[in-house]
Every structure is written in C-alpha cells, then in structure tokens.
Amino acid sequence: MTGTPPPDVVCLGESMVTFLPTRPGRLADVPSFDRGIGGAESNVACALAAAGHRARWVGRVGRDGFGDHLVEAIGAHGVDVSAVVRDPGRPTGVYFRTATDRAGAAHEVAYYRAGSAASAMAPANVPYDTVTDGRILHLTGITPALSASCLDLVRALLARRPGRPPLVSFDVNFRPGLWPDRAEAGRVLRDLARGADLVFVGADEARELWGLTSVGAIAEALDGPRLLVVKLGRGGAVVFDRGPDRGLDRRPDREPGAYGAYDADGTAPAGPDGTAAVDPFGTALHVRAPRVDVVAPVGAGDAFAAGFLSGTLRGLDPKTRVRLGHLTAAAALTVPGDVAVPARRARTDRLAALDDRAWERLRLGPGWTGDDQEVRTS
Numbered sequence: 001m002t003g004t005p006p007p008d009v010v011c012l013g014e015s016m017v018t019f020l021p022t023r024p025g026r027l028a029d030v031p032s033f034d035r036g037i038g039g040a041e042s043n044v045a046c047a048l049a050a051a052g053h054r055a056r057w058v059g060r061v062g063r064d065g066f067g068d069h070l071v072e073a074i075g076a077h078g079v080d081v082s083a084v085v086r087d088p089g090r091p092t093g094v095y096f097r098t099a100t101d102r103a104g105a106a107h108e109v110a111y112y113r114a115g116s117a118a119s120a121m122a123p124a125n126v127p128y129d130t131v132t133d134g135r136i137l138h139l140t141g142i143t144p145a146l147s148a149s150c151l152d153l154v155r156a157l158l159a160r161r162p163g164r165p166p167l168v169s170f171d172v173n174f175r176p177g178l179w180p181d182r183a184e185a186g187r188v189l190r191d192l193a194r195g196a197d198l199v200f201v202g203a204d205e206a207r208e209l210w211g212l213t214s215v216g217a218i219a220e221a222l223d224g225p226r227l228l229v230v231k232l233g234r235g236g237a238v239v240f241d242r243g244p245d246r247g248l249d250r251r252p253d254r255e256p257g258a259y260g261a262y263d264a265d266g267t268a269p270a271g272p273d274g275t276a277a278v279d280p281f282g283t284a285l286h287v288r289a290p291r292v293d294v295v296a297p298v299g300a301g302d303a304f305a306a307g308f309l310s311g312t313l314r315g316l317d318p319k320t321r322v323r324l325g326h327l328t329a330a331a332a333l334t335v336p337g338d339v340a341v342p343a344r345r346a347r348t349d350r351l352a353a354l355d356d357r358a359w360e361r362l363r364l365g366p367g368w369t370g371d372d373q374e375v376r377t378s
Contacts, residue, residue: 003233058131066094141174200231237322
C-alpha cells in the first residue's frame with residue numbers, strides 16, 4: 001500500500017453479485033433479472049467513496065467472471081479494491097431477490113454463497129496491515145456467520161491490541177438465514193458488538209436476538225462501545241455517546257430497561273428533533289427520520305452507517321451525523337438497487353442543517369439527490 005495515501009475507512013466483508021427482478025412477483029414467476037452488486041460492507045465503502053472519502057474494500061472473490069464484475073464495479077465507485085484476493089478454487093457468491101420489503105412475508109431471497117471465496121477468509125490469509133491502516137475499520141455481523149474462520153477473523157480484528165485502528169465500527173446486521181441457531185447468534189453478536197468502539201443495531205434486531213423491547217435495555221446490554229446507535233426505522237435513531245471511558249463502566253445494580261424513553265418499536269417521546277437525556281450509559285440523543293417515498297426498501301441500513309461514518313470522519317456533532325445517516329439512507333430507499341449514491345455534500349449539509357421544524361416537514365422522493373431537484377418540506 002506504499003505510495004498511496006492511507007484510507008479513511010476500511011470495510012471488510014463479502015460482496016456478491018445480486019440479481020434484481022425486472023418486475024414484481026415471486027422468484028418463480030419473474031422472467032428476467034438485472035445484475036448488480038450487493039454486500040453490506042462494500043455498500044458502505046461505495047457510499048463513503050461517493051461522499052468524498054478514501055474507502056477501501058477488503059474481501060475475497062472467485063477467479064471467475066462474477067468476481068471480475070464485482071472488483072470492476074466496486075472499483076468504479078471510487079473504492080480501493082487493491083486488497084481484494086482472487087480465489088482460484090472457490091466461486092464468487094451470488095443471490096437473487098424479489099422486489100418486496102425484506103421484512104415482509106412475500107419477500108424471497110435465494111443465496112448461492114455456501115463455500116464461496118469469501119467464506120474462506122481467515123486471520124492467516126487477510127494481511128493485518130490492509131485492514132488496520134485507516135482511521136476507521138467497519139465490520140458487520142454478516143461476516144462471522146459465513147464460517148468458523150470468518151468468525152475467528154472478526155474476533156481477531158476486534159481484539160484490543162497494538163495497531164488497532166482509532167475507531168472500529170460494527171453493524172450487527174443480523175441475517176436469520178445465516179444463523180441456524182438463534183441463541184448462538186445472540187451470544188456471538190453481542191460479544192462482538194461489545195468489542196467495538198461504535199455499534200449500529202436496529203431495535204427490531206435487538207428484539208429478535210435478545211428479546212429487548214426498549215432502547216434503554218439495548219444500551220445496557222451493549223455496554224462496551226463508546227458510541228451506540230439504535231435505529232428505530234421510521235421513528236429515527238437514538239445515539240448514546242458514552243465518551244472514551246463510559247462504555248467500560250458496567251452497572252449490574254440497575255434493572256435492564258430502566259433507562260431511555262424510547263420503545264424498541266420506534267415509539268419516541270413528543271418534542272423537537274434532537275431530544276436528549278442524560279442516561280447512566282451516556283447521553284441519549286433522539287434524531288427523527290425524514291419522510292421518504294420508498295422505491296425499494298433495501299440497502300438503507302448500510303447507507304445509514306455510511307452517512308454516520310462520513311459525519312464521524314468530518315468531526316461533526318452526533319445530531320448532524322445521524323441526520324447524514326438518515327439522508328444517505330433516503331438515497332438508498334429512493335432507488336431500485338442496493339448501493340446508495342448520496343447527494344452532493346453541499347446539498348446534504350444544507351439539509352442536515354435545517355432547523356427542527358423544517359427537518360420534520362422534509363419529504364424525500366425519487367430523484368431528490370439531483371442538484372436540480374426540489375425537496376419538499378411540507
């Protein structure tokens with residue numbers, strides 16, 4: 001990596017070729033598909049590169065045509081793909097999905113990733129310096145579900161040892177289909193999250209994994225990270241800022257769920273955007289999400305993480321970071337594919353700086369990221 005500036009962010013994980021239906025319907029009925037790219041970590045890298053940051057994706061793909069396509073397509077987004085390994089003996093993963101909401105009963109996804117090149121990632125074959133020379137290392141809970149060696153790799157990268165990046169980010173990103181044992185998933189993902197500096201988790205994921213029904217209970221269960229972002233869907237997000245030392249302060253004398261006025265179903269208290277409260281596990285700040293006319297409900301979580309990380313790299317305050325997360329998520333929700341192409345920085349900065357009343361009236365639809373597009377605030 002000599003001769004080039006170090007990356008701002010390194011994102012490690014599996015990327016796959018995704019096939020998107022050309023029309024709604026069951027996979028059995030859709031006659032044709034459009035090819036795209038999909039992978040939580042590479043999605044984040046692409047969105048960060050589009051936002052003007054130096055992003056590197058580290059992964060492993062087959063020495064095949066699909067691997068060629070992934071490396072070329074992700075590189076075309078401005079992402080550094082020089083650390084991607086080509087595996088001659090294992091294939092690149094692919095998947096097919098329907099156009100419906102992932103959370104809906106009609107949604108179908110057919111993965112062909114068993115034995116993929118990415119599943120062979122391990123501490124022994126991922127050079128440590130390719131993933132630790134950035135300001136931020138971003139990981140997700142998908143990678144440890146791929147294989148035992150992938151789990152070992154993520155554990156090694158979360159270990160607190162010399163050379164660890166200044167900030168390690170972890171998106172829980174629970175995918176039930178990858179975890180045959182739900183109880184094991186809960187234990188593994190909780191332990192991994194506790195080792196990170198910044199954690200993203202959906203309230204719905206926390207309910208499914210750990211049976212937690214309030215944001216306060218989630219904050220107490222994930223007591224290791226300096227920053228914890230709990231996503232409430234349309235209810236916005238709550239960020240807990242513990243400072244450099246608060247995350248290591250366990251408080252077993254408190255009852256789980258005793259903190260936080262935000263329910264895990266997205267219910268938030270009345271009041272202006274940016275409502276804050278001092279909590280024993282840090283300052284809890286609630287930031288509402290704008291209204292979005294959704295085209296395809298996929299990729300929003302990755303995009304939110306990218307927006308928040310972009311604000312973190314820029315040293316912005318937590319409220320603005322969350323708003324940038326919401327805006328980048330809206331960019332993903334208003335296009336059919338998985339990869340968000342955010343609006344230009346000047347545009348997102350202007351929207352993120354709206355006063356609370358204007359932000360609550362904000363409504364974003366298809367095409368809103370274009371410079372010539374008006375944005376509704378009613």
